[in-house]
Amino acid sequence: MSxxxxxxxxxxVLAENAEKAESMRERLRGKGxxxxxxxxxxGAGKTHLILExxxxxxxxWRIGVIEADLDSSVDAERVAETGVCAxxxxxxxxxxxxxxxxxxxxxxxxxxxxxLIILENVGNLVCPAEFDTGAHVSAMILSLPEGDDKPRKYPxxxxxxxxxxxxxxxYAALADFDxxxxxxxxxxxxxxxxxxPLSCRTGxxxxxxxxxxxxxxxxxxxxxxxxxxxx
Amino acid sequence: MSxxxxxxxxxxVLAENAEKAESMRERLRGKGxxxxxxxxxxGAGKTHLILExxxxxxxxWRIGVIEADLDSSVDAERVAETGVCAxxxxxxxxxxxxxxxxxxxxxxxxxxxxxLIILENVGNLVCPAEFDTGAHVSAMILSLPEGDDKPRKYPxxxxxxxxxxxxxxxYAALADFDxxxxxxxxxxxxxxxxxxPLSCRTGxxxxxxxxxxxxxxxxxxxxxxxxxxxx
Numbered sequence: 001m002s003x004x005x006x007x008x009x010x011x012x013v014l015a016e017n018a019e020k021a022e023s024m025r026e027r028l029r030g031k032g033x034x035x036x037x038x039x040x041x042x043g044a045g046k047t048h049l050i051l052e053x054x055x056x057x058x059x060x061w062r063i064g065v066i067e068a069d070l071d072s073s074v075d076a077e078r079v080a081e082t083g084v085c086a087x088x089x090x091x092x093x094x095x096x097x098x099x100x101x102x103x104x105x106x107x108x109x110x111x112x113x114x115x116l117i118i119l120e121n122v123g124n125l126v127c128p129a130e131f132d133t134g135a136h137v138s139a140m141i142l143s144l145p146e147g148d149d150k151p152r153k154y155p156x157x158x159x160x161x162x163x164x165x166x167x168x169x170x171y172a173a174l175a176d177f178d179x180x181x182x183x184x185x186x187x188x189x190x191x192x193x194x195x196x197p198l199s200c201r202t203g204x205x206x207x208x209x210x211x212x213x214x215x216x217x218x219x220x221x222x223x224x225x226x227x228x229x230x231x
Numbered sequence: 232m233s234x235x236x237x238x239x240x241x242x243x244v245l246a247e248n249a250e251k252a253e254s255m256r257e258r259l260r261g262k263g264x265x266x267x268x269x270x271x272x273x274g275a276g277k278t279h280l281i282l283e284x285x286x287x288x289x290x291x292w293r294i295g296v297i298e299a300d301l302d303s304s305v306d307a308e309r310v311a312e313t314g315v316c317a318x319x320x321x322x323x324x325x326x327x328x329x330x331x332x333x334x335x336x337x338x339x340x341x342x343x344x345x346x347l348i349i350l351e352n353v354g355n356l357v358c359p360a361e362f363d364t365g366a367h368v369s370a371m372i373l374s375l376p377e378g379d380d381k382p383r384k385y386p387x388x389x390x391x392x393x394x395x396x397x398x399x400x401x402y403a404a405l406a407d408f409d410x411x412x413x414x415x416x417x418x419x420x421x422x423x424x425x426x427x428p429l430s431c432r433t434g435x436x437x438x439x440x441x442x443x444x445x446x447x448x449x450x451x452x453x454x455x456x457x458x459x460x461x462x
Contacts, residue, residue: 041272041273041274041354041377042272042356042377042381042384042385043272043374043376043377043378043381069384070357070384070385070386070387071383071384071386072383072384074380074383074384093357093361093387095326095355095357095358122357123272123356123357123384123385124326124355124356124357124358125273125354125355126301126324126326126353126354126355126358127326127355127357127358130324143274143376144376145274145374145376145377145399145402146272146273146274146376147274149305150273150274152302152303152305153273153300153301153302153303153305153354154273154301154354155301155302156301156324168376170405171376171402171405174401174402174405
């Protein structure tokens with residue numbers, strides 16, 4: 001009985017959220033700002049991938065980061081150390097981000113002066129996949145130590161994303177992880193999803209990811225004609 | 232606005248769930264059956280720890296396992312290969328287990344003939360911590376590759392559990408993980424929580440965990456006077 005009640009409320013909340021998300025996506029597009037939503041399990045390396053993405057693309061795009069966490073600002077502090085603007089959303093224990101929460105983050109960050117905003121969602125392979133954040137693209141990370149059976153166990157997340165980063169490839173000697181098996185599982189759930197194995201520790205493979213992301217940004221908001229001048 | 236609505240429903244659901252959980256806990260105690268709820272991130276090694284626990288304690292207690300998953304029965308199949316009874320709960324995309332779902336699992340498994348039932352919750356460090364499953368004890372796993380900052384980021388989970396298993400210690404050479412730092416963070420959240428570093432791959436440290444678990448079972452349902460005769 002309680003499950004039925006929950007689902008009825010959820011559908012209303014999801015519909016309201018989808019409408020809000022679509023209007024945010026349009027607003028950002030109008031301002032030439034691309035929003036990327038990054039999702040993964042706890043400890044898969046979301047913050048580390050954001051830091052590597054800033055390292056590679058920071059000279060090309062004006063980047064901002066919105067970090068979400070249940071109760072701390074550890075990640076925003078790490079990102080701010082790179083000199084990039086970071087906002088922290090504290091969800092107060094909530095397990096996902098919705099469009100309204102992201103909107104608060106965007107307004108705190110100041111979306112006008114940014115080309116690329118990266119949203120680090122709550123570490124969770126379940127709930128965040130259900131809520132449209134207003135992002136132009138959602139991507140996810142699966143780390144080698146988590147195991148190659150995850151697409152079978154969290155199919156909605158693997159279906160909801162446009163790209164899969166397979167992180168921590170430097171753990172290959174220890175982890176019993178078959179990248180080709182993951183490609184095959186993903187192919188069944190989401191035939192067009194590219195898979196980018198990489199290691200943020202060694203840098204290997206990171207540019208395949210950032211090249212893909214650059215392409216997505218340019219398709220959405222157009223190319224940047226002049227490179228940024230580092231301050 | 233949608234957040235307020237969600238919270239109001241949630242409180243009613245949580246209260247109803249807590250009542251159901253308490254009555255299940257009593258029912259199991261009356262039958263001499265101990266229920267352990269095991270929680271962790273995806274890929275932290277819940278199923279592997281269950282397999283090791285069966286290996287060490289399977290001669291001492293009659294064990295059953297309830298596996299929860301969004302959409303697959305991968306884990307129950309692995310457990311059933313040991314010869315132990317396993318039931319699979321498919322949550323249909325739901326991010327946690329509540330007492331009613333566990334009750335369905337218990338009835339499918341047949342609680343009468345078992346001393347120890349291990350419940351593998353959905354892989355998620357957020358939502359499962361909020362729902363009483365009816366277990367006598369909840370324990371959690373944090374794996375080395377996830378990183379030692381997790382107690383600061385998922386405080387409710389670390390507060391809700393009675394023991395912390397730090398798994399995959401065989402990754403120590405690669406993972407930048409400080410077990411003492413975790414002990415200190417945990418101490419602040421949950422002063423009486425023991426921490427058991429172990430590797431299911433090498434077996435190192437597993438008996439510290441199973442000794443603690445045995446002690447908890449005996450406190451709840453009394454000691455087993457005669458060892459089991461393996462069939």
